[in-house]
Amino acid sequence: MTLPAGNAIIAQSGGPTVVINASLAGVVEAIQESGLAGSIFGARHAVRGMLEGHLCDLGQLDQDSLNKIALTPGATLGSSRDKPDEDYCRKIFEQLSTRDIRYFFYIGGNDSADTCRIISEVSQDAGYELRAFHVPKTIDNDLVLNDHTPGFGSAAKFVACALMGDSLDNKALPGIKIDVIMGRHAGFLTAASALARTEHGTGPNLIYLPESIFDIDRFITDVDRVYSKEGRCMIAVSEGIHNSEGTSITQMLAEQLSGSVERDAHGNVQLSGSGALGDYLARLIRERLGSKLRVRADTFGYLQRSFADCVSASDRTEARESGRAAVQAALDGHTGASLTIRRISDHPYTVEYVPVPLQEVARKTKVMPASWIKDGCDVTEDFIEYAKPLVGPLPVIGSI
Amino acid sequence: MTLPAGNAIIAQSGGPTVVINASLAGVVEAIQESGLAGSIFGARHAVRGMLEGHLCDLGQLDQDSLNKIALTPGATLGSSRDKPDEDYCRKIFEQLSTRDIRYFFYIGGNDSADTCRIISEVSQDAGYELRAFHVPKTIDNDLVLNDHTPGFGSAAKFVACALMGDSLDNKALPGIKIDVIMGRHAGFLTAASALARTEHGTGPNLIYLPESIFDIDRFITDVDRVYSKEGRCMIAVSEGIHNSEGTSITQMLAEQLSGSVERDAHGNVQLSGSGALGDYLARLIRERLGSKLRVRADTFGYLQRSFADCVSASDRTEARESGRAAVQAALDGHTGASLTIRRISDHPYTVEYVPVPLQEVARKTKVMPASWIKDGCDVTEDFIEYAKPLVGPLPVIGSI
Structure with a gap:
């Protein structure tokens, strides 16, 4: 040779x-x-x-x-x-x-x-x-x-650490919290929020992935159910969530707002670098479940793929x-x-x-297998077992 | 006794x-x-x-x-x-x-x-x-x-690590990036973004604090100057920035949007938990400097005070x-x-x-001394020297 x-x-x-x-x-x-x-x-x-x-x-x-x-x-x-x-x-x-x-x-x-x-x-x-x-x-x-x-393991670690801390913050000052996570077609990174779950009540209550159709009524019902029971609700949602016609909610919002959307050279609608989706979902919850509710939204944005520590x-x-x-x-x-x-x-x-x-490999896209998605608003233990070694040890915490 | x-x-x-x-x-x-x-x-x-x-x-x-x-x-x-x-x-x-x-x-x-x-x-x-x-x-x-x-040192470390990574991301895919950082009246945390500066071109080019009046024309001129020279621009901006009448830009936006603002028990307008300010500034830059510019905004939100790692x-x-x-x-x-x-x-x-x-101590508020603020869009070396030991070592990086 x-x-x-x-x-x-x-x-x-x-x-x-x-x-x-x-x-x-x-x-x-x-x-x-x-x-x-x-x-x-x-x-x-x-x-x-x-x-x-x-x-x-x-x-x-x-x-x-x-x-x-x-x-x-x-x-x-x-x-x-x-x-x-x-x-x-x-x-x-x-x-x-x-x-x-x-x-x-x-x-x-x-x-x-x-x-x-x-x-x-x-x-x-x-x-x-x-x-x-x-x-x-x-x-x-x-x-x-x-x-x-x-790249996935580190971004997943960022998401897990963020959800862990953020849910402890939400436990201290209860309310409804939406965290928007990167992922256009594949929900793996949003799913990794589940790794933040511990015996101390941390992590997301609800997880929405682009692999499932995002139904607004169903979403509101889910949030209402969790909030009524727990007095608070942590939501991890992928930036790529879309309606039954396959249109992403972000694209829908951009068209409503300005009549046009930003696309990259690959024809993809720009999803990141804006808080629009989180703010929209927060507004929706207030409108439907009560304007006095403490509802907050954060969009993790570019930190997920770049945070230096x-x-x-x-x-x-x-x-x-x-x-x-x-x-x-x-x-x-x-x-x-x-x-x-x-x-x-x-x-x-x-x-x-x-x-x-x-x-x-070229141009093909893998998404979360249906068997790892639970009830359209959560992930299974199998996914968590899959993801754990990729992320590695997470901070050890306690509670009173 | x-x-x-x-x-x-x-x-x-x-x-x-x-x-x-x-x-x-x-x-x-x-x-x-x-x-x-x-x-x-x-x-x-x-x-x-x-x-x-x-x-x-x-x-x-x-x-x-x-x-x-x-x-x-x-x-x-x-x-x-x-x-x-x-x-x-x-x-x-x-x-x-x-x-x-x-x-x-x-x-x-x-x-x-x-x-x-x-x-x-x-x-x-x-x-x-x-x-x-x-x-x-x-x-x-x-x-x-x-x-x-x-609490400050750790939040400042988060902001510095975020700006370090985010500016490296922006260096790889050049554009204008806005990072909105917590701080209603005091700009210390936003100022800490300056700690992300290294010989590798990291950190913010422009820093806007609530201690200075935020003038939109001046802001656009600053961004244009940096972008024209560097081909990219990193902006750290405090959520508490306000106009010459003392009205925060966020409050202005909330009133425009819904005619009402959310206030806490202390009478403070709700600033965090929304991407509105960043999105507004991004829109403004596109309108004034060119709709084809790659402009992105992230709002660090609750992660600054809660990130578990x-x-x-x-x-x-x-x-x-x-x-x-x-x-x-x-x-x-x-x-x-x-x-x-x-x-x-x-x-x-x-x-x-x-x-x-x-x-x-009760009810009194300390803000950034004027001597630590440079030209209304930066901080001085004295501030950086002050903040360094509070934050501790930051990630060591390289570049080609």
């Missing part, structure tokens, strides 16, 4: 996480150790930097720098929301071939896996040997064939290992692959990294 | 923090160690529990339970927003005297210090020896005579020590006092706890 000799390029795409830089460090150090490539380029702002030749040299980074970068939230190379079509990818290919780049490592979600696939195919058509690898990343945890994805140890380790595993796949002679994480044991919790063809 | 023999009661009031339970643990363990009182009662939901005789027994808590409680966010006894008048306090006094309670420890802000003062005076008028102590607590850091207050070590220690110091003040024969924290040295950072008469 002969590996093509040449250079490597690494890029980071989509919404950053607190561990995407750990994956970057993993790729860089594994190339350095193995001598897989000559130069190691980093592309600034993902495909855009690749298109415009805006690159930096990663080959000279020493272990100390890599370790610091691995601890840093955000995508240090810069990211992009561009969705390259075949023409865009052809131009990228020209840049890559000019620089004798033979290895491409792309850290991102399912759209990034697709970009990887297209660039790989364009190269193949041109008879140029380019080996493209996709390293998984997404707090949404929505990549198929993966038990879970790097809340990282799952296993998530950070796996993010780095995923990067290293992609380089190993290249060394093993794979001509291109998406690295996937498989759980091989629960006790002790153990995973392995398995390369699969890019098209098996 | 003879101390009155009898029982003690402890209560927690106002907005909870992540360390208010550490103060509770400090009071309880110091009474247990010293034998100051016979029974140690906890009042459920502050003055309300005292009024209704809704008490619990804290005397039997062992050290392990107290240590766990000290690590727990929220007010485990329950809190209240009631603002008792003299009549309310007289009824509380009847409950206290019936139970032979001679020591009252109230953990809270400047309103709680005032309640302490009134109950103390009512007892005095009745010729009943009650010794009332106020233990400081507030993330707003707005108690006079205190260098800082328990972000605590300043010195804050937690001082919260507990404040509670212990209040008991020591009682043992030293003080007939009533507010415990204050004084900084006696910067290098090494050292504090002492000084009892002062209740009326010197």
Whole structure:
């Protein structure tokens, strides 16, 4: 087996996480150790930097720098929301071939896996040997064939710690509290709020996921039932909840407000970066259950994927290992692959990294299995058992 | 010197923090160690529990339970927003005297210090020896005579970690980002966002505090200047910002929206628990600087005072020590006092706890000194030096 000799390029795409830089460090150090490539380029702002030749040299980074970068939230190379079509990818290919780049490592979600696939195919058509690898990343945890994805565990830990503290606050000053959590199609992150439950009455009473239809009357009935019984109510709700026609509540609100909605290059309606959904639900509860009720809404927003002091140890380790595993796949002679994480044991919790063809992951979305959703407003113990090792130990608390 | 023999009661009031339970643990363990009182009662939901005789027994808590409680966010006894008048306090006094309670420890802000003062005076008028102590607590850091207050350091750490991560996210996907931070009259917590600044381009570019008049034209000019130069802009803004007439922007918005505003028992307009201010500022920027700009707003909300995994070590220690110091003040024969924290040295950072008469702290509000505010949209190095030891070490990061 002969590996093509040449250079490597690494890029980071989509919404950053607190561990995407750990994956970057993993790729860089594994190339350095193995001598897989000559130069190691980093592309600034993902495909855009690749298109415009805006690159930096990663080959000279020493272990100390890599370790610091691995601890840093955000995508240090810069990211992009561009969705390259075949023409865009052809131009990228020209840049890559000019620089004798033979290895491409792309850290991102399912759209990034697709970009990887297209660039790989364009190269193949041109008879140029380019080996493209996709390293998984997404707090949404929505990549198929993966038990879970790097970024999810830390975001889930943030959500669990937030719900734990917030519900203790709500216990001290009782009322109805809505917490809006990221997740367009997949409810894993919102479901992770259930990990905040302890014997001390913490965690959410109600959980609404984008996998279920959000029915407003049903929602009000649920809240009324819990509040009447408990004198307070904690609600975790995904930003992606939608009505029976599939229209997200946020999109509905944006259209009511301004007649138009903001969409990204992928055609997705902008959901994050606004408190509109939480405020709407709070208003709704006051209108329907009583204007004197203490109703508050918080939208966790970008802190979920970027907070600098809340990282799952296993998530950070796996993010780095995923990067290293992609380089190993290249060394093993794979001509291109998406690295996937498989759980091989629960006790002790153990995973392995398995390369699969890019098209098996590209553009596909995994959602919460129906068997993990309970009565449309909660999650099951099975989900909690699944998520626990990904999040790791949570703060120990007491109560009187 | 003879101390009155009898029982003690402890209560927690106002907005909870992540360390208010550490103060509770400090009071309880110091009474247990010293034998100051016979029974140690906890009042459920502050003055309300005292009024209704809704008490619990804290005397039997062992050290392990107290240590766990000290690590727990929220007010485990329950809190209240009631603002008792003299009549309310007289009824509380009847409950206290019936139970032979001679020591009252109230953990809270400047309103709680005032309640302490009134109950103390009512007892005095009745010729009943009650010794009332106020233990400081507030993330707003707005108690006079205190260098800082328990709760502030941890909330400030949360804000700094949030701004650090969020600005790295914004660096990866450039745009204009607004982060709304708690603080009605005092801007200390919003100012703490400046601690997120590092050599890696993190932290806020602009900081708006309630101590300065918020001028919309000036705000837009500031944002335009930074964005034009940097290609991105991070903005930390206090929820309490107000126009030149002293009306908060949030109140203005609430009146526009519904013609009415929600007020608490103290007459304060409800500021938290809504994304309205951030969304308004984001809309304003889009309208004035361009509808295609990537503008996002997050409101940190209740996470700032309750997040279960972000605590300043010195804050937690001082919260507990404040509670212990209040008991020591009682043992030293003080007939009533507010415990204050004084900084006696910067290098090494050292504090002492000084009892002062209740009326010197009650109902008074400290705000950011003008000398710590820079150009109406930033804070000075002096503020950062002041705040650093209160927050403690922040995550170490790197960049490429």
